[in-house]
Amino acid sequence: MQEFTAVGKRIPKLDAADKAAGRIQYIQDIKLPGMLYGKILYSKYPHARIVNVDTSKAKKLSGVRAVLTGEDIPVIKLGVYKDNTPLKTGKVRSYRDEVAAVAATDPEIAQEALSLIEVTYKALPAVFDPEKAMKEDAPLVHERHKTNILKMPWKLHYGDVEAAKKKAAHVVEDRFSTTWVTHCCMGTSGAVAEFDHTNNLTIYTNTQIPSLAQKDFLDTLKAMGLQDRRVRVVKPCLGGGFGSKLDTYAYENIAILLAYNTRKPVKIVFDRREEFIATSTRQPTITYISQGCDKKGNLLFRDISMILDNGAYTSWGATTPSVMMMPITTLYRVPNVRYEAKCVYTNNTYSQAMRGYGNPQATFAIESTMDMLAEAAGIDPVKFRRINANKPGDVSPQNFRITTCGLDECIDEVKKKLETQGPKEEGIGMGIASLIHVGGGARVYKSDGCGTILKMDDFAKVNVFTGASDMGQGADTVIAQIVAEELGLHMEDINVIHTDTDVCPWDVGAHASRTTFVAGNSALGAARKIKSRILEMAARQLETSAGELILRDRKILSKTHPDKQMDIGKLLRTVHFSHGGQMLMAEHFYDPANENLGRDFRGNLSMTYTFGTHGVRVKVDEETGKVKILKYVAAHDVGKAINPMLLEGQVYGGVMMGIGYALTEQVILEKGENMNPNFRDYKILTAKDVPIIEAPVRETADKEGPFGAKGIGEPGCVPTAPAIANAIYDAVGVRIKDLPITPERVLAAIREKKGLDHCGVELGKGGAEECIIEE
Amino acid sequence: MSQEIAFTLNGNETKVAIQDHWTLLHLLREELGLLGTKEGCGSGECGACTVIVNGDAVNSCLYLAAEVNGKKVLTIEGLATADGTLHPIQQSFVDNGAIQCGFCSPGMIMSAKALLDENPNAKLEDIKHALAGNLCRCTGYVQIFNAVKLASGYRYDAVKVVAWQSKDDS
Ligand code: FES
Ligand code: FES
Numbered sequence: 030m031q032e033f034t035a036v037g038k039r040i041p042k043l044d045a046a047d048k049a050a051g052r053i054q055y056i057q058d059i060k061l062p063g064m065l066y067g068k069i070l071y072s073k074y075p076h077a078r079i080v081n082v083d084t085s086k087a088k089k090l091s092g093v094r095a096v097l098t099g100e101d102i103p104v105i106k107l108g109v110y111k112d113n114t115p116l117k118t119g120k121v122r123s124y125r126d127e128v129a130a131v132a133a134t135d136p137e138i139a140q141e142a143l144s145l146i147e148v149t150y151k152a153l154p155a156v157f158d159p160e161k162a163m164k165e166d167a168p169l170v171h172e173r174h175k176t177n178i179l180k181m182p183w184k185l186h187y188g189d190v191e192a193a194k195k196k197a198a199h200v201v202e203d204r205f206s207t208t209w210v211t212h213c214c215m216g217t218s219g220a221v222a223e224f225d226h227t228n229n230l231t232i233y234t235n236t237q238i239p240s241l242a243q244k245d246f247l248d249t250l251k252a253m254g255l256q257d258r259r260v261r262v263v264k265p266c267l268g269g270g271f272g273s274k275l276d277t278y279a280y281e282n283i284a285i286l287l288a289y290n291t292r293k294p295v296k297i298v299f300d301r302r303e304e305f306i307a308t309s310t311r312q313p314t315i316t317y318i319s320q321g322c323d324k325k326g327n328l329l330f331r332d333i334s335m336i337l338d339n340g341a342y343t344s345w346g347a348t349t350p351s352v353m354m355m356p357i358t359t360l361y362r363v364p365n366v367r368y369e370a371k372c373v374y375t376n377n378t379y380s381q382a383m384r385g386y387g388n389p390q391a392t393f394a395i396e397s398t399m400d401m402l403a404e405a406a407g408i409d410p411v412k413f414r415r416i417n418a419n420k421p422g423d424v425s426p427q428n429f430r431i432t433t434c435g436l437d438e439c440i441d442e443v444k445k446k447l448e449t450q451g452p453k454e455e456g457i458g459m460g461i462a463s464l465i466h467v468g469g470g471a472r473v474y475k476s477d478g479c480g481t482i483l484k485m486d487d488f489a490k491v492n493v494f495t496g497a498s499d500m501g502q503g504a505d506t507v508i509a510q511i512v513a514e515e516l517g518l519h520m521e522d523i524n525v526i527h528t529d530t531d532v533c534p535w536d537v538g539a540h541a542s543r544t545t546f547v548a549g550n551s552a553l554g555a556a557r558k559i560k561s562r563i564l565e566m567a568a569r570q571l572e573t574s575a576g577e578l579i580l581r582d583r584k585i586l587s588k589t590h591p592d593k594q595m596d597i598g599k600l601l602r603t604v605h606f607s608h609g610g611q612m613l614m615a616e617h618f619y620d621p622a623n624e625n626l627g628r629d630f631r632g633n634l635s636m637t638y639t640f641g642t643h644g645v646r647v648k649v650d651e652e653t654g655k656v657k658i659l660k661y662v663a664a665h666d667v668g669k670a671i672n673p674m675l676l677e678g679q680v681y682g683g684v685m686m687g688i689g690y691a692l693t694e695q696v697i698l699e700k701g702e703n704m705n706p707n708f709r710d711y712k713i714l715t716a717k718d719v720p721i722i723e724a725p726v727r728e729t730a731d732k733e734g735p736f737g738a739k740g741i742g743e744p745g746c747v748p749t750a751p752a753i754a755n756a757i758y759d760a761v762g763v764r765i766k767d768l769p770i771t772p773e774r775v776l777a778a779i780r781e782k783k784g785l786d787h788c789g790v791e792l793g794k795g796g797a798e799e800c801i802i803e804e
Numbered sequence: 805m806s807q808e809i810a811f812t813l814n815g816n817e818t819k820v821a822i823q824d825h826w827t828l829l830h831l832l833r834e835e836l837g838l839l840g841t842k843e844g845c846g847s848g849e850c851g852a853c854t855v856i857v858n859g860d861a862v863n864s865c866l867y868l869a870a871e872v873n874g875k876k877v878l879t880i881e882g883l884a885t886a887d888g889t890l891h892p893i894q895q896s897f898v899d900n901g902a903i904q905c906g907f908c909s910p911g912m913i914m915s916a917k918a919l920l921d922e923n924p925n926a927k928l929e930d931i932k933h934a935l936a937g938n939l940c941r942c943t944g945y946v947q948i949f950n951a952v953k954l955a956s957g958y959r960y961d962a963v964k965v966v967a968w969q970s971k972d973d974s
Contacts, residue, residue, distance in 0.1 A: 041898045048906030049894040049913060051840020051880035058839040213941050215844045215852060215907040268842075268907030269941050301845040501905025501942050674901040674947075681944030682904065708849035708939060716935040719945045 034581070035513040036736045039674035040520055043505045044266070053266045056219035056235050057298055064221065065094055067287045067297040068139040069280060070129040070146055071307065072121035075376040075701030076155035076168065079120060079148065082129055086145040092138035095290045096146070098129045102286055105252045107245075107279060110179070110343035112171055113379075115282035120153065122170050122341035123376050124702050125307045127279050132287040132295050157701055159338045159373035160315065170341055170374035177374040179339060183350035185630045187358065187426035188365030193330035197321030199405040204317050205394040207750075207768045209310040209338075209696035210689070212383055213713050216268015218308055219298035220281045222288040229259040230288075234281055235267055237274040237498050238538035241474075243530050245277040249285055262530040270500030271686070272382035273308060275540050276344045280307070305706030309381030310696055312349055312372075313338040316394040320363075326408045326416045330365035333357055333394065339372040340379030347372045349387030351473065352541075354630055356391045359425035359638070360465045361399070361417035366426050376701045382540065384683065385743045388466060389690060389750060393768065396462035396751030400758065410755065411444050414463060419640065428624075428631040429638065433729035433739075435666030436463060436640040442664045442725050443644035456651060457659070458760025461644040462748035468668065468739030469636025469731070470621040471541035478620030479548045480534025481508075481555040485613040487605055489518060489583055489598035493525045493555075496536025497548035502742055503675035504544045508552045510671055511735055515556035516563070517580030517597070534618065542639065542740030545671060547621060549735035554617035562613060566604050567595060621733070636733045639740055641665035643684070643748045647756040654776030656692060656757060658720035665744055666727045669737030673726070676741055680724040683745015689714045691750035695769050809873040814882025828864040828872055829853045832879060840880040840910050844939070851938030854911035855879045861918035863937075880910035883917065893917055896955035897948070904942035912938045916952045926956050 047053045084096040099118035107113040117126045129146050133139035154168040161167055162177040170177055194200060220234035230250060236242045239262045246260045267274065280297050287295040299307065315336040321329050339347055350370035358366045403413035415437060423431040440463065447459050470477045482494040493512055499505040509523040527533060536548065564575040567585040571578070571593045578585050585600060587593035604611050624632035646659040663684050670676045693712040697704040705711045730737035750768055758764045763778035780789050805824045812818065813836070822831060829846075832838045832855070844852030846865045853865040856878040883891040890898065893916050903909045912935060919926055919934035926934070931952045940948065 039901070041901070042903060044906070045898040045903040046890060046894075048903050048909050049890060049897050050884055051838075051910045053906055054839070055842070055907060057843065213939075214905070215850065215939060215941050216842070216905065217844070267905060269905045271941070301847070301850075503904070678901045678904055678943055678947055681946040682942045683944070685944035686941070707847065708845055713939060713941060715937075715939060716932045716945045716948070719932065719949070722944065722946055 033514055035510040035520060036671050037669070038510070038672065040506060040510060040672055042503050042675065043509060043525060055216050055268050056221065056233060056265045057216065059221050059233050059265060059296065061221060061223060061294040064294040064296055065132040065134060065287070065291055066136040066139045067130055067132045067284055067295045068136070068143050069127050069283060069297070070143045072124055072126040072128055073148070074121060074150050074152050075124055076153040077121050077150035078153060079117065079128065080151050081149040083147040084129060087131060087142040090138065090142050090145060092134040093131060093142045094134065094293065095132040095287050096129065096142065097286055097290065103252050103254065105249050105282055107277065107282065108343050109345055109347060113279065113342035115279045115286060123378055125378050127283065130283045130287060132291050155376040155701060157375050157377055157698070159336050159375055162373045162375050163371065170376060174374070179343065179347060179372040179374065181347060181372055183370035184368070185354065186367045190330045190332050190365045190367040193365040194321060196323070197329045198324040199402060200319060200321035201398050201401040201405055202319035203398060203401070203766060204315065205397060205766045206316070207314045207390045207393060209313050209378070209380070209698060210694040211305065211308065211310045211696055212269065212271040212273040214269030214271065214273055217299040217301060217304040218280065219296065220284045221294055221296040222284040223294035224288055224292065228255050230285060231261045231263060232281065232285065233263045233265055235274050236262065236264055237270045237500060237540065239264055239498060239530050239533070240496060240535045241538055242277050246285065249282055253289065264498060264528045267500035270539060271384045272386065272540065275382040275538060302706045305711065306703045309344060309346065309379055311383040312346055312380040312387065312390065314390040316390070318394045318398050320398050320402050322402055322406055326406050326413050328361055328363040328417045331357060331363045331395070332367045335370040337370060337372045338377055338380065339374050340377045341374065342379040344379060344381045346381040348473065351626060353387040353391035354427060355429070355467065355634065356388055356395055356465055358427040359419070359429045360392065360395055360463065361414065362419060362423065364426060377698055378703070384686060385747045386541070388464070388743070388747045389687070392462065392464055392748050393750045396748055397754050397764065397766065400460070400755045401764070411440060411461060414440050414461070419465070428633055430633045432637050432733070433666065433668060433731045434638070434640055435727040435729045436642065438727050439463065439640060439642035439664040439666055442727070443642045443662045446662045446723055446725070447644045447646055447660065456760055457646065457648050458756045458758065459644065459646045460752050460755025460757070460759055461642055462751035462755060463642040464640065464744050464747040466639045466744045466747060467541050467543070467635035468546065468639030469733055470543040470547045470623050471635050472623045472625045473541065474537050476620055477537055477543070477547060477623060478618055479536040479551040480616065480618040481551040482534060482616045483512065483555040483559055483614065485559065485601060487598065487602045489522060489601055491516065491518065491523050493523060493552060494533050495525060495527050495548055495552060496534045497527050497544050498536070498539040499527050500539060502679060503672065504539065504548060506675060507545050507671050508548060511549050511552050512556045514736070515553060515560055518583055534616070542742040542744070544742070545738050546636070546734055546740050547619060549671070549738060551617055551619035553735045554619050555615045558615035558617060559613050563597060563600065567600050570600060570603065571595060637668065637731045637739050639666060639744055641744050641748070643752040645752045645756045647753060647760055649757055649760045649775060651761060651779055654772035654774070654779065656753070656770065656775060658688065661720050661722045662725070663722065663745060664725045664727065665741060666729050667741050668731040668734045668739035669728050670726050671736060671738050676726065677724050679741050680745045681722055683743065684722055684749060685714050685719065687746035687749025688753070690746060691753040691768060692770050807870065809870060811872045811874060812876045814879060822869045824870060826869040828855065828867040828869050831869040832864060838879055838881050842907055842910055844907065851915060852908055852911045854914040854938065856914055856918050859918065859921065861915045880914060883913070893920065893952070893955045896951040900951040900954060901947040902943060902951035908938060908940040912940065912948060920952070920956050924956055926952070928953065
């Protein structure tokens with residue numbers, strides 16, 4: 030066993046002390062000289078013609094520096110589908126559509142100015158249900174698109190599902206649905222845009238994709254007629270990410286337009302209500318699924334068709350079906366797979382990437398039906414999963430090459446930790462569900478790369494400039510650990526800079542749980558280059574061969590002659606301050622050898638895959654439908670825990686987000702209007718809701734990962750909902766197929782099972798229309 | 805309407821002219837430049853703005869600035885000692901992974917401080933109760949509980965989750 034000094038240690042996050050002291054700058058805290066405050070006016074209708082926008086009164090308000098409408102700005106196209114604009118012209122397609130924007134010397138004045146803008150709308154028929162939106166006569170959200178169904182190619186068929194259906198001994202079939210949930214970053218969205226005198230842009234913005242954002246903003250400048258200008262993206266400390274910052278948004282463009290218009294820095298920061306209303310959600314899905322197995326319980330096929338509510342515009346989120354393909358084709362061994370997904374425009378809020386990127390929705394349907402199928406086949410659900418578990422060396426129908434895979438052990442570990450002695454208690458049940466996720470990057474873009482620049486000073490201190498984005502998950506710390514380990518330095522010697530596109534190299538973004546793997550490998554590559562030069566230089570000084578030497582505890586040591594040693598700092602100074610002096614710098618760009626999905630969606634998307642199994646014991650109150658979690662176990666094959674403490678934090682946080690997804694969270698849209706834009710009515714879990722959570726990790730040491738590590742950012746929230754749904758079924762015999770699993774839904778299902786009406790009265794005995802179901 | 809108020813802010817006598825409608829959060833952040841206290845919702849639902857007034861944890865986004873006249877206010881900036889040494893609760897948050905994005909941390913730490921000042925032997929249930937008004941989206945709270953427990957007088961054994969070895973790799 031290799032002995033590590035930094036890797037594998039429970040090292041506090043690098044910026045934790047500053048955060049604990051209240052010294053870190055978030056977007057909310059940035060104030061530039063002469064800065065103006067921008068505010069946005071949103072639509073009053075879910076779908077309407079904009080007949081007229083009268084800004085004259087707002088413009089006259091003292092302190093107002095600019096008022097913009099869609100008519101005042103150049104054509105700037107946003108989003109993957111280029112179907113969105115910063116300020117709308119012609120019509121609005123959802124309540125969150127931006128109609129006008131103001132910049133003023135003070136936020137209150139800007140707010141007052143918004144109230145002085147008079148907009149005349151002509152309401153249009155709208156559509157909110159994606160299944161209705163697919164019909165021929167549905168109102169069109171984008172007339173030019175001619176249909177509400179996005180022209181996206183999400184369709185695959187491997188093997189022969191129809192033939193497998195005929196052969197199957199057991200088949201289950203059902204419909205599942207998930208709803209809107211939202212990221213709820215504690216720090217709200219915001220940006221500060223500023224132009225210099227020659228129209229180069231600096232934008233401070235909450236982003237997980239500094240390099241891609243830079244490109245988007247360059248496009249914005251181009252559309253504004255500003256050719257060949259520079260864009261610098263500065264990332265303040267992020268108050269959470271979870272996928273919400275994987276796109277660029279209208280508000281960032283509005284800040285840019287207002288700043289250009291006023292020649293002043295302009296800051297836009299969302300309040301909480303705006304954060305709920307005007308940022309994107311996870312995709313709601315309707316899933317029709319069937320799965321079948323043979324007599325022995327071997328899965329024979331999986332057949333899924335899915336409808337996703339895209340909302341009014343298209344973000345990266347519309348590509349989540351490409352990620353859903355991963356669990357659909359590769360969670361457990363399944364030889365015949367068919368999948369089709371339709372993303373559908375509606376007049377709802379548009380959805381986006383969120384932790385798990387489609388995987389939680391797909392896994393909810395898959396793992397719920399896995400239990401149903403196990404029951405149909407008369408096989409214990411845990412055993413059923415063991416029969417079908419992926420193994421190292423497998424190549425899945427989608428050509429995913431499974432290298433390391435600890436799924437068997439995860440299943441066993443969860444079972445061991447959850448099992449209780451004695452007879453089954455009434456109302457108590459156990460459920461499990463597994464997951465697969467990309468653990469070695471994901472080639473969803475043309476490059477999956479990340480660059481690193483290392484710079485050493487005369488005292489053996491290192492500056493690491495990385496493309497990676499830290500949003501609290503600990504990318505900074507993990508990278509520092511990797512560099513410290515490789516160079517034999519202490520953690521205090523490493524400074525990680527990840528905030529500024531002017532100095533940091535390119536990276537595709539903090540998505541797909543890829544940062545530890547990709548940015549980690551990139552940092553490791555750069556550190557290795559430095560290391561070999563240190564060893565070479567030291568060998569000359571110590572008159573030995575480089576192969577003789579190791580780096581440890583800030584020193585160069587000889588493996589065989591303990592007397593031969595030298596401080597790394599001293600070596601660096603000697604080499605620097607001598608004739609023909611040198612200083613150590615290195616760069617490394619790591620782009621994993623993973624593959625883009627081909628036309629048939631085959632291709633090894635990731636260098637390695639993360640597996641895990643979650644299990645939960647619940648108690649269901651048959652009188653109220655309330656579900657109480659007694660114990661939660663989330664076991665993951667993580668390759669190697671570079672920092673077990675931060676890793677557990679990812680799992681605990683993911684699990685709690687997943688439990689919220691399963692039980693409490695729901696953006697309530699009524700005809701496109703958000704009815705619960707606050708924390709009182711949108712229920713994320715609080716300290717009081719935390720059950721016992723255990724997060725055991727299995728280390729399979731993946732040979733491609735930095736020190737063996739795989740990604741673990743998203744898995745924690747992937748199989749949570751089906752594990753809980755399965756436990757509820759085990760407890761009280763009702764299967765809830767729609768998220769969130771509210772007490773009302775559970776109670777209604779229990780009553781239906783007992784042959785009672787929704788008020789708990791025997792069917793046909795009536796007279797209970799007035800009953801109230803208490804929450 | 806404006807008025808002048810005098811109060812103790814992080815141990816310093818402070819006199820300042822305020823508008824009647826200002827919240828304490830506004831006074832701290834916008835007028836006094838103490839940016840450590842965060843605004844997560846502005847309406848008493850998230851706890852990011854928690855500060856301690858005369859020993860009690862309060863949501864400064866709801867607390868009128870005028871109300872602190874004559875009182876003692878402690879914010880996150882006032883916890884570390886003059887030489888920069890973090891308060892044991894802050895240090896425990898750092899050491900135990902209780903801070904990810906950190907946006908909730910100042911408020912969370914102030915709530916924990918108010919709790920432990922009052923009940924140095926706080927048990928897990930007390931901690932959950934005291935922090936129920938402080939939302940955190942990153943950590944799942946588990947490591948926050950550990951941090952508070954380890955900073956308290958309450959003896960507690962941290963559950964250290966370690967990698968398990970399967971039979972084949974011994
Ligand atoms: S900002 Fe005060 S409670 Fe949220
Ligand atoms: S650490 Fe991010 S909200 Fe608590």
